[in-house]
Amino acid sequence: xxxEMYLTVSQKPNVxxxxxxxxxxxxxxVAWWLTPHLTWFEHxxxxxxxxxxxxxxxxxxxxxxxxxxxxxxxxxxxxxNNLYTQVVSRVYEQKASGRRIMLSLAYxxxxxxxxxxxxxxxxxxxxxxxxxxxxxxxIQVIGQSxxxxxxxxxxxxxxxxxxxxxxxxxxIISGPPTALNIARLQMSLKGYITDGLxxxxxxxxxxxxxAHVLQDQFIRDFLQALSPAQQAMMVGLR
Amino acid sequence: MNTLTQTSAxxxxxxxxxxxxxxxxxxWLMFTxxxxxxxxxxxxxxxxxxxxxxxxxxxxxxxxxISLWLLWKRWQAIPDLASFKPSPALAWLCFFLAAxxxxxxxxxxxxxxxxxxxxxxxxxIVLMAGGMALFNKLKFPLFFMLFMVxxxxxxxxxxxxxxxxxxxxxxxxxxxxxxxxxxxTGVVIYLEQYQLLVADACAGMRTLFMLEALxxxxxxxxxxxxxxxxxxxxxxxxxxxxxxxxxxxxALALITYYWGLAAGQGFMHxxxxxVLFLAGLLLMLATDSMLRLISxxxxxx
Numbered sequence: 042x043x044x045e046m047y048l049t050v051s052q053k054p055n056v057x058x059x060x061x062x063x064x065x066x067x068x069x070x071v072a073w074w075l076t077p078h079l080t081w082f083e084h085x086x087x088x089x090x091x092x093x094x095x096x097x098x099x100x101x102x103x104x105x106x107x108x109x110x111x112x113x114x115x116x117x118x119x120x121x122n123n124l125y126t127q128v129v130s131r132v133y134e135q136k137a138s139g140r141r142i143m144l145s146l147a148y149x150x151x152x153x154x155x156x157x158x159x160x161x162x163x164x165x166x167x168x169x170x171x172x173x174x175x176x177x178x179x180i181q182v183i184g185q186s187x188x189x190x191x192x193x194x195x196x197x198x199x200x201x202x203x204x205x206x207x208x209x210x211x212x213i214i215s216g217p218p219t220a221l222n223i224a225r226l227q228m229s230l231k232g233y234i235t236d237g238l239x240x241x242x243x244x245x246x247x248x249x250x251x252a253h254v255l256q257d258q259f260i261r262d263f264l265q266a267l268s269p270a271q272q273a274m275m276v277g278l279r
Numbered sequence: 280m281n282t283l284t285q286t287s288a289x290x291x292x293x294x295x296x297x298x299x300x301x302x303x304x305x306x307w308l309m310f311t312x313x314x315x316x317x318x319x320x321x322x323x324x325x326x327x328x329x330x331x332x333x334x335x336x337x338x339x340x341x342x343x344x345i346s347l348w349l350l351w352k353r354w355q356a357i358p359d360l361a362s363f364k365p366s367p368a369l370a371w372l373c374f375f376l377a378a379x380x381x382x383x384x385x386x387x388x389x390x391x392x393x394x395x396x397x398x399x400x401x402x403x404i405v406l407m408a409g410g411m412a413l414f415n416k417l418k419f420p421l422f423f424m425l426f427m428v429x430x431x432x433x434x435x436x437x438x439x440x441x442x443x444x445x446x447x448x449x450x451x452x453x454x455x456x457x458x459x460x461x462x463x464t465g466v467v468i469y470l471e472q473y474q475l476l477v478a479d480a481c482a483g484m485r486t487l488f489m490l491e492a493l494x495x496x497x498x499x500x501x502x503x504x505x506x507x508x509x510x511x512x513x514x515x516x517x518x519x520x521x522x523x524x525x526x527x528x529x530a531l532a533l534i535t536y537y538w539g540l541a542a543g544q545g546f547m548h549x550x551x552x553x554v555l556f557l558a559g560l561l562l563m564l565a566t567d568s569m570l571r572l573i574s575x576x577x578x579x580x
Binding site: 053055059062066069077163167170196225226 | 302304305308309311312313315316319328365367370374378381382385386387388390400403404407432433436440443464465466467476
């Protein structure tokens with residue numbers, strides 16, 4: 042008898058239920074139509090940063106001998122492998138002065154959720170560095186102004202003057218960390234899965250002013266050595 | 280005779296299953312719709328982004344499985360849908376909310392919107408099938424599903440770095456109290472000649488979520504009547520998971536100190552992760568027993 046009761050239970054599909062299915066299927070279709078399928082990585086010509094980064098330009102030349110003690114890569118290797126699709130780490134020397142600048146390019150061709158670039162201030166501090174004098178500055182390079190972030194990272198006696206920028210899709214982002222997500226959304230609205238590049242240079246120096254002048258010079262020389270298409274890969278199109 | 284009864288028994292079971300599908304076909308129809316919507320999301324989670332295979336969010340599929348199992352269990356206790364009155368208005372509210380989150384999430388690749396939309400969609404289906412009465416019977420599994428939503432880094436990140444600082448500070452305090460030569464700058468701990476970095480994973484955000492989920496599940500399964508235990512235990516899980524983390528970092532520091540760097544980074548690192556989890560669970564159960572005692576003293580039962 043109990044079974045009989047169970048069997049007579051019924052909720053047959055009614056108009057509402059069909060409407061729900063229709064509604065859900067249309068959500069699926071609309072979302073499919075709105076989801077970006079093109080990648081900015083291919084749009085700007087599938088950059089290979091190891092190749093386009095010149096080993097010698099202006100007054101600068103790459104230092105290839107082991108420079109242990111001077112270069113410490115603050116990004117943990119594990120995180121680096123997971124987050125970025127391309128990483129370039131070089132040390133350059135200015136021939137005239139003998140001063141050295143460390144260059145680090147970290148590139149991810151898809152800036153979704155868990156694969157987003159890590160900001161240097163977060164990387165350095167998670168490695169035990171103390172971050173001070175964090176600020177933004179506008180510098181003039183290759184006929185446009187670029188917003189760079191600067192900071193001083195200290196650990197023990199080591200003082201590292203860091204300058205960096207982050208390009209997301211077609212431009213460099215500035216302001217609070219949420220700027221990255223806003224830029225990503227804007228790229229999505231334009232129909233692209235966005236990429237992201239962290240361009241970071243640093244010098245071990247106690248003289249902030251001098252270090253910044255040298256770094257700006259480095260950036261200018263570096264970008265000047267690139268073709269317009271390659272410049273766009275570094276600083277965007279704007 | 281024997282075969283005849285057997286055959287009829289089989290037939291009865293088959294008929295029962297068939298009728299179940301037919302009698303709840305409205306429900307199954309809506310489930311099919313939800314599945315169409317969220318297959319791409321599942322594909323992203325497991326294959327494209329691999330968030331649910333990542334270490335940090337690997338608890339997602341476990342939570343989903345537990346929730347579905349709970350839903351099924353609770354469903355068994357519900358005899359017939361016909362006695363429930365659907366609430367289409369509330370259901371459509373859920374569906375529209377789910378739709379906007381889903382479309383935004385898909386188009387802009389915001390995974391927590393998508394997963395949140397799935398939970399809302401399921402809520403909508405329940406409301407459409409049996410209204411608030413059915414929803415009340417199934418609310419725990421539905422609520423439990425929220426634990427599988429991957430939280431954004433912008434939210435977890437700051438909390439995690441605070442936890443890291445605090446874990447390092449407490450570790451150094453305990454170790455120096457125990458007589459070790461220990462110091463720290465930020466999240467780097469100096470123990471005699473060793474230099475240990477308290478990494479992101481050591482903040483133990485994942486352990487916190489897992490413990491919190493398990494705690495809530497435990498409370499629900501044992502059916503506590505006492506409000507004290509139901510409210511205080513989930514809150515206490517936060518310091519419990521913190522303590523478990525400190526225990527883990529201390530264990531790793533001591534392993535490194537006595538057996539060298541290789542031991543601290545190799546097998547023992549994974550082992551310490553398990554120790555952390557066990558420590559957390561034991562602490563949780565101990566706290567609950569204590570709360571039970573207190574609540575007995577207070578209310579006599």
